[in-house]
Amino acid sequence: MGDWNRRATLSAFGASLAAAGVARAQSGPGDMRINAARLKATLIGLSAFGRPEGGDFSAGVSRYAYSEADLAGRAYAIGLIRAAGATPRIDAAGNIWARREGRVPDLKPLAVGSHIDSVPHGGNFDGALGSMAAIEILRTLNAENVTLRHPLEVVLWSNEEGGTIGSGLAAGILPPQATLDVVMNGIRRREGLKRIGGDPDHIADARLAKGSLAAYLELHIEQSDLLEKAAVDIGVVDGIVAIDEYDIDIVGVANHAGTTPMADRRNALLAAARLIEAVQEEVTRLPGQQVGTVGQIEASPNVRNIVPGRVRMSLELRDLDAAKIAEIATRIRKRAEAIAASTGTEIAISATDRDPPALTDPRLQKVFEASAAALGLSTLHLPSGAGHDAASMSAICPMAMIFVPSVGGVSHSPRELTTWEDCARGADVLLQSLLRADRMAI
Amino acid sequence: MGDWNRRATLSAFGASLAAAGVARAQSGPGDMRINAARLKATLIGLSAFGRPEGGDFSAGVSRYAYSEADLAGRAYAIGLIRAAGATPRIDAAGNIWARREGRVPDLKPLAVGSHIDSVPHGGNFDGALGSMAAIEILRTLNAENVTLRHPLEVVLWSNEEGGTIGSGLAAGILPPQATLDVVMNGIRRREGLKRIGGDPDHIADARLAKGSLAAYLELHIEQSDLLEKAAVDIGVVDGIVAIDEYDIDIVGVANHAGTTPMADRRNALLAAARLIEAVQEEVTRLPGQQVGTVGQIEASPNVRNIVPGRVRMSLELRDLDAAKIAEIATRIRKRAEAIAASTGTEIAISATDRDPPALTDPRLQKVFEASAAALGLSTLHLPSGAGHDAASMSAICPMAMIFVPSVGGVSHSPRELTTWEDCARGADVLLQSLLRADRMAI
Numbered sequence: 001m002g003d004w005n006r007r008a009t010l011s012a013f014g015a016s017l018a019a020a021g022v023a024r025a026q027s028g029p030g031d032m033r034i035n036a037a038r039l040k041a042t043l044i045g046l047s048a049f050g051r052p053e054g055g056d057f058s059a060g061v062s063r064y065a066y067s068e069a070d071l072a073g074r075a076y077a078i079g080l081i082r083a084a085g086a087t088p089r090i091d092a093a094g095n096i097w098a099r100r101e102g103r104v105p106d107l108k109p110l111a112v113g114s115h116i117d118s119v120p121h122g123g124n125f126d127g128a129l130g131s132m133a134a135i136e137i138l139r140t141l142n143a144e145n146v147t148l149r150h151p152l153e154v155v156l157w158s159n160e161e162g163g164t165i166g167s168g169l170a171a172g173i174l175p176p177q178a179t180l181d182v183v184m185n186g187i188r189r190r191e192g193l194k195r196i197g198g199d200p201d202h203i204a205d206a207r208l209a210k211g212s213l214a215a216y217l218e219l220h221i222e223q224s225d226l227l228e229k230a231a232v233d234i235g236v237v238d239g240i241v242a243i244d245e246y247d248i249d250i251v252g253v254a255n256h257a258g259t260t261p262m263a264d265r266r267n268a269l270l271a272a273a274r275l276i277e278a279v280q281e282e283v284t285r286l287p288g289q290q291v292g293t294v295g296q297i298e299a300s301p302n303v304r305n306i307v308p309g310r311v312r313m314s315l316e317l318r319d320l321d322a323a324k325i326a327e328i329a330t331r332i333r334k335r336a337e338a339i340a341a342s343t344g345t346e347i348a349i350s351a352t353d354r355d356p357p358a359l360t361d362p363r364l365q366k367v368f369e370a371s372a373a374a375l376g377l378s379t380l381h382l383p384s385g386a387g388h389d390a391a392s393m394s395a396i397c398p399m400a401m402i403f404v405p406s407v408g409g410v411s412h413s414p415r416e417l418t419t420w421e422d423c424a425r426g427a428d429v430l431l432q433s434l435l436r437a438d439r440m441a442i
Numbered sequence: 443m444g445d446w447n448r449r450a451t452l453s454a455f456g457a458s459l460a461a462a463g464v465a466r467a468q469s470g471p472g473d474m475r476i477n478a479a480r481l482k483a484t485l486i487g488l489s490a491f492g493r494p495e496g497g498d499f500s501a502g503v504s505r506y507a508y509s510e511a512d513l514a515g516r517a518y519a520i521g522l523i524r525a526a527g528a529t530p531r532i533d534a535a536g537n538i539w540a541r542r543e544g545r546v547p548d549l550k551p552l553a554v555g556s557h558i559d560s561v562p563h564g565g566n567f568d569g570a571l572g573s574m575a576a577i578e579i580l581r582t583l584n585a586e587n588v589t590l591r592h593p594l595e596v597v598l599w600s601n602e603e604g605g606t607i608g609s610g611l612a613a614g615i616l617p618p619q620a621t622l623d624v625v626m627n628g629i630r631r632r633e634g635l636k637r638i639g640g641d642p643d644h645i646a647d648a649r650l651a652k653g654s655l656a657a658y659l660e661l662h663i664e665q666s667d668l669l670e671k672a673a674v675d676i677g678v679v680d681g682i683v684a685i686d687e688y689d690i691d692i693v694g695v696a697n698h699a700g701t702t703p704m705a706d707r708r709n710a711l712l713a714a715a716r717l718i719e720a721v722q723e724e725v726t727r728l729p730g731q732q733v734g735t736v737g738q739i740e741a742s743p744n745v746r747n748i749v750p751g752r753v754r755m756s757l758e759l760r761d762l763d764a765a766k767i768a769e770i771a772t773r774i775r776k777r778a779e780a781i782a783a784s785t786g787t788e789i790a791i792s793a794t795d796r797d798p799p800a801l802t803d804p805r806l807q808k809v810f811e812a813s814a815a816a817l818g819l820s821t822l823h824l825p826s827g828a829g830h831d832a833a834s835m836s837a838i839c840p841m842a843m844i845f846v847p848s849v850g851g852v853s854h855s856p857r858e859l860t861t862w863e864d865c866a867r868g869a870d871v872l873l874q875s876l877l878r879a880d881r882m883a884i
Contacts, residue, residue, distance in 0.1 A: 224701035241700065245746065256853060257735035258683065258760050258827030259666035262726050264851075269736055270722055276715035284704050293699035294711055295746045297739060304687065304737045304756040306854075314746040318700050385700030409706075411698060 029435045030374060032144055034136045036424035042080060042132045043423065046116065047124045049073035060414025063118040064185045065159035066192025073116045074196060077131065077156055084138040086154070093169035093206035094158035094198030100138060102151040102438075108214040109151040110437055111397075112137060112430060115160035115389060120185060122161070123416020125423070129404070130219040131156050133427035140431060148438045150214050157389040158196060165189065167392035169206050176203040208396050214442050215364060216393035218401045219430045221418050223386050225409030233377035233425055235403030236368045239360050240384040240391040242322040244329060245353035246315040248275065248294075248336075252345040254301055254309025266344035269299050269308035275347065278335035279315060282328050289383055290319035292328065315349070320357050320383045358391035364400030364437065371432035372402075377425055386411075398442060402429055471877045472816055474586055476578045478866035484522060484574045485865065488558065489566045491515035502856025505560040506627045507601035508634025515558045516638060519573065519598055526580040528596070535611035535648035536600030536640035542580060544593040544880075550656040551593040552879055553839075554579060554872060557602035557831060562627060564603070565858020567865070571846070572661040573598050575869035582873060590880045592656050599831040600638060607631065609834035611648050618645040650838050656884050657806060658835035660843045661872045663860050665828050667851030675819035675864070676871055677845030678810045681801035682826040682833040684764040686771060687794045688757040690717065690736075690778075694787040696743055696751025708786035711741050711750035717789065720777035721757060724770050731825055732761035734770065757791070762799050762825045800833035806842030806879065813874035814844075819867055828853075840884060844871055 050061035050069030063069040078096060081088045086098035099109065114130025134154045141148070158166030162184050168174035180190040180200050190200045199205065222228075227235050252268035276294050283292035296314040315332070317325040333349055340347040365381075372379045384401065393399045404426035407417040418426075491514040492505030505511040520538060523530045528540035541551065556572025576596045583590070600608030604626050610616035622632040622642050632642040641647065664670075669677050694710035718736050725734035738756040757774070759767040775791055782789040807823075814821045826843065835841045846868035849859040860868075 222701070223698055224703070225706075226703075243700070255851075256665055256828060257733065257737055257758060258685070258829070259664070259853065260733070260827070260851070261666070261668075261731065262722075262733055264667070269739065270718060273715035273718035276712060277719065280704075280709075280712055289703065291699065291702070291704055293747070293749055295699055295741075295748050295750060296744050297711065297741050297750075298744075299737075299739050302738050302740075304758060305735070306737050307735055308737060308739075316699060316746055385702075386698060387700070409697075409701070411701070 029146070030432070032140065032146070032431060032435065034133070034140045034424065034427040034431050036420065038139065039132055039136045039423060039427055040420050042135065043124060043128055046073055046076055046128050046132060049076060050118060057124060058414065060121065060123045060416065061118050062120045062122065063116065064120050065117040065162050065165070066187045066195050067185070070117050071196060074156070077116055077135065080135045081138070081154065084135060085142060086138060090197040091170065091206040092199040092203050093166045094193050094196040095166045095170055095206065096156040098138065098154040100141065100152040102149050103147045104149040107150040108212060109153040110148070110434060111153040111155055111213050111216045112218065112434060113155035113157065113389070114218055114220060115157045115166070117159055117161050119161045119412045121414060122412050123414055125221045125416050125418045126223065126411050127160055127220070129221055129418060129423055129426065133219050133430055136427055137431050137434065150438050153213070158198065159189070159192070160389055162189070164387055164389050164392050167389035169203055170208050171392040171395040172207050173392060173395050210396055213393070213397040215361070215398045215400070215437055216390060217364065217430060217433060217437070218388060218390040219426045220388060220401060220403055221411060221416070222403040222406045223409070223411035225406065226382055227380060227403060227405040228407065228409065230380055232380040233422070234368070234372045234379045234429055235382045236365050236379050237360050237384050237401040237403060238381050239320045240358040240388055241318040241320050242325060242357040243353070243355040243387065244317045244325050244351065246329070247350045247352050248313045248315055249348045250275070250311040250345050252309050252343065255307045257305040257307055260307055265307050267307050268311040268345055271339050271343040271345040271347060272297065272311040272313060274339045274343070275336055278339065279332055282331045282335065283317070286324070286328070288319065288324065290317065290324055290328065291385060292317045318385055320359070322357055355387065358394035358399065360400040361398035363440070363442065364398055367433045367436045367440070368400060368402050368429060371429050371436055375425070375428055375432065377429065402426060471588070472874070474582065474588070474873060474877065476575070476582045476866065476869040476873055477585070478862065480581065481574055481578045481865060481869055482862050484577065485566060485570055488515055488518055488570050488574060491518060492560060499566060500856065502563060502565045502858065503560050504562045504564065505558065506562050507559040507604050507607070508629045508637050509627065512559050513638060516598070519558055519577065522577050523580070523596065526577060526584060528580060532639040533612065533648040534641040534645050535608045536635050536638040537608045537612055537648065538598040540580065540596040542583065542594040544591050545589045546591040549592040550654060551595040552590070552876060553595040553597055553655050553658045554660065554876060555597035555599065555831070556660055556662060557599045557608070559601055559603050561603045561854045563856060564854050565856055567663045567858050567860045568665065568853050569602055569662070571663055571860060571865055571868065575661050575872055578869055579873050579876065592880050595655070600640065601631070601634070602831055604631070606829055606831050606834050609831035611645055612650050613834040613837040614649045615834060615837050652838055655835070655839040657803070657840045657842070657879055658832060659806065659872060659875060659879070660830060660832040661868045662830060662843060662845055663853060663858070664845040664848045665851070665853035667848065668824050669822060669845060669847035670849065670851065672822055674822040675867055676810070676814045676821045677824045678807050678821050679802050679826050679843040679845060680823050681762045681799050682830055683760040683762050684767060684799040685795070685797040685829065686759045686767050687796070688771070689792045689794050690755045690757055691790045692717070692753040692787050694751050694785065697749045699747040699749055702749055707749050709749050710753040710787055713781050713785040713787040713789060714739065714753040714755060716781045716785070717778055720781065721774055724773045724777065725759070728766070728770070730761065730766065732759065732766055732770065733827060734759045760827055762801070764799055797829065800836035800841065802842040803840035805882070805884065806840055809875045809878045809882070810842060810844050810871060813871050813878055817867070817870055817874065819871065844868060
């Protein structure tokens with residue numbers, strides 16, 4: 001029995017909702033709730049696809065994009081959509097869409113969704129929760145016999161973990177040729193797309209026109225432990241951080257570790273060490289939530305008894321404020337100049353990728369806050385340090401996201417865990433916010 | 443045409459020796475000189491074996507132990523020994539010996555030699571110079587019709603670059619089973635030994651009894667640029683440094699680079715960076731010629747967007763004074779404790795190998811000094827930061843070494859270069875020192 005099961009059984013879950021004072025005395029849109037048991041059942045159902053052989057729910061999933069497990073998970077989701085009376089369609093980028101018509105002509109659709117692919121050796125909640133919650137909202141609206149003013153689009157984006165590929169292609173923010181020729185987890189995306197019913201040769205057909213959606217809302221697990229530490233129910237996301245990527249190349253001179261005096265060395269690894277410390281100092285020098293990471297390092301010739309002649313390493317900087325991380329990069333470049341001089345090396349820092357920040361819509365943030373408050377749930381504003389499909393959608397329409405707590409902040413791991421109570425709370429806030437947004441002029 | 447050729451042609455070489463005042467007016471042992479042209483010819487001859495296809499002398503050699511090139515180089519050397527009227531024999535450790543009898547009964551042999559294997563992509567002088575000089579001394583003694591008091595043993599050690607394997611086995615300082623099962627450059631030593639005429643099943647037959655040689659003398663290139671910088675002809679080696687090897691294992695927590703706040707990270711690569719800087723500081727804190735090197739580093743998972751959870755790296759410390767590097771290691775361990783605490787990581791530093799220092803014999807140092815002075819050559823005392831077969835021999839008999847300058851201090855590279863003048867000077871000092879040692883009661 002996994003952690004998930006010890007922490008929250010379904011019966012305990014019902015009791016805790018009651019204890020939280022969620023009453024159903026009156027009838028009205030504010031009283032509408034998703035079916036928590038049904039949501040849990042579909043999350044468990046989805047977890048069967050990509051689960052390691054012989055494992056239980058706690059073993060997590062390897063359901064990376066275009067794999068057999070991804071195909072099976074998508075088929076499962078398509079079945080749920082059909083069972084909810086909607087007609088799934090797959091766009092050229094492999095995204096699964098399901099439309100529920102609205103009652104006011106000419107209003108643009110509201111969209112809710114997430115992704116069902118996972119990283120290799122990932123967990124049961126990242127993407128899966130937002131996806132199953134979106135489908136659960138379809139079912140709830142059916143059960144309550146409610147037709148929104150706007151059409152509703154449920155969308156399950158393809159290949160989020162590869163770098164928000166499905167949503168990025170739909171938003172037109174990825175160069176299709178370069179994107180589709182990448183091989184990841186042993187599968188070229190072009191071939192992968194064909195497998196899942198996409199059409200790489202007509203990828204432009206997946207493009208959404210700017211302004212073609214009224215809004216996009218997404219529920220996701222937090223992937224950090226700010227909510228858990230603060231004992232808060234719902235995170236209202238201020239935005240998805242800008243990510244600036246750099247390659248660092250340090251060239252010194254490889255030389256015999258026994259015969260080269262310390263003073264004569266041009267040690268690329270010593271320069272790398274000083275630069276890693278400088279990154280730490282420059283990132284933490286300013287207040288705020290910015291992060292900077294050297295995650296990858298390769299030394300050459302990487303032999304015990306040779307002074308390293310060359311080191312290549314990665315640098316990424318993230319913050320909601322793109323100017324702030326640009327300033328940090330400038331400071332790091334200055335530090336690198338001094339380090340190169342002190343070590344007799346040459347240091348080149350090349351920008352390789354720049355994802356702008358995706359700020360969430362302030363009106364929709366307020367909608368999330370009001371819905372949570374009405375449900376008796378506490379909220380906290382926070383940035384998303386991870387990328388999400390919602391960031392792609394910000395190029396097309398107003399966008400907003402909420403997070404529910406991750407136990408221990410763990411994600412991208414079989415140990416990834418969000419309690420069933422928190423899953424249901426997030427889905428209820430998403431549903432209520434959708435109903436509120438539907439009444440707004442957006 | 444390579445550098446070597448531009449720098450020193452044979453005709454210029456003769457002229458420079460004349461300019462150095464090397465006169466042959468008198469006749470006597472002090473006037474005996476090796477044949478510089480013959481030495482050069484055999485060094486060029488040996489360089490053909492392992493030379494990259496289509497390259498010239500300046501392309502260096504890949505003549506690593508037990509390779510086809512090593513076999514061919516050994517056959518060439520054996521041919522030279524036979525041509526010098528000696529009978530080569532190969533011991534169980536693959537070392538090639540050639541004996542020239544002495545005239546005083548019961549004196550133990552004086553030995554001179556080096557190795558002819560190279561590192562992959564190595565140069566034409568490391569080992570080759572000392573080996574060809576030893577054979578040239580055989581030829582010179584023949585030409586001058588001189589019989590020494592002691593027997594003379596010329597020895598070409600097998601597999602020096604793998605870690606003085608041939609000499610280490612002969613000296614009995616390597617554990618044969620563990621040593622012979624190592625695979626390097628794709629060849630298991632046990633199989634390699636069979637290829638070159640050794641006998642891995644009777645490796646103890648290669649053992650030299652302690653005291654079985656009167657002395658061992660070796661000429662080698664410097665592999666650093668102290669002699670070149672000081673414009674000195676001959677380096678008299680004080681000893682071969684102690685080498686202490688450590689493995690460092692740093693365990694932190696791998697986590698999402700976007701969602702893990704800086705303050706919550708347990709970043710193994712940041713700890714590694716601080717430790718690399720600490721090694722630099724602790725090694726250079728004390729005066730002296732000690733060196734310390736982190737040459738190898740592996741981070742895990744080594745992905746751009748994950749905080750590194752684990753780093754493994756190497757550390758080696760070298761100095762003539764074993765106590766000094768032990769003290770430096772103690773200081774590094776203390777620094778590691780503080781770094782582990784500051785980064786939330788665990789750092790384990792494990793000693794994996796300890797080569798004691800090999801001090802050269804003071805009487806033989808004086809012999810080298812006197813011989814050089816008599817030849818009008820300047821000398822400088824220095825330690826050897828690199829390991830040498832002579833270090834193995836120090837377990838058996840009095841041992842001493844001289845170095846000749848390496849242009850730019852380059853070694854283990856095709857660019858390795860010692861001028862032909864310096865090659866001849868070194869061989870002449872070796873010959874004269876052998877003659878002087880032969881007259882001593884050692």
